[in-house]
Amino acid sequence: MAQTDFGGPEAVSPQGFPEPVRGPRDVLVEVVHRGPNRLDRLQREAPGRVPGLRLPSVPGMDVAGTVVAAGTEVSRVLPGGQDVFAARATTGKVVIEP
Numbered sequence: 001m002a003q004t005d006f007g008g009p010e011a012v013s014p015q016g017f018p019e020p021v022r023g024p025r026d027v028l029v030e031v032v033h034r035g036p037n038r039l040d041r042l043q044r045e046a047p048g049r050v051p052g053l054r055l056p057s058v059p060g061m062d063v064a065g066t067v068v069a070a071g072t073e074v075s076r077v078l079p080g081g082q083d084v085f086a087a088r089a090t091t092g093k094v095v096i097e098p
Contacts, residue, residue: 001058002014003043003044003057004055006047015056017058022069026074027071027077028069029063029065031064032065032066033064034058034060034063035062036060036061037062040061043059044059064084065083066081066082067081
């Protein structure tokens with residue numbers, strides 16, 4: 001699902017995304033569960049409520065999953081570990097987490 005416009009639930013529709021590119025401080029996570037929170041609703045409703053939001057955007061900033069890969073500067077999580085994250089950028093199947 002992706003937010004492609006601002007407004008109500010109609011602003012979100014099914015879409016596919018390429019796998020994100022990660023940097024040395026990012027973690028790649030295979031998402032098992034994703035849940036929208038209040039911030040997701042606010043960013044869907046109107047532009048400017050969430051600084052830096054670019055469309056399309058995948059709602060559901062709270063995610064749980066398994067770490068697939070970790071950047072060279074990451075030391076707190078390891079590949080294979082399962083955790084809960086506040087996502088910076090999501091694609092639905094994978095997420096980049098600083």
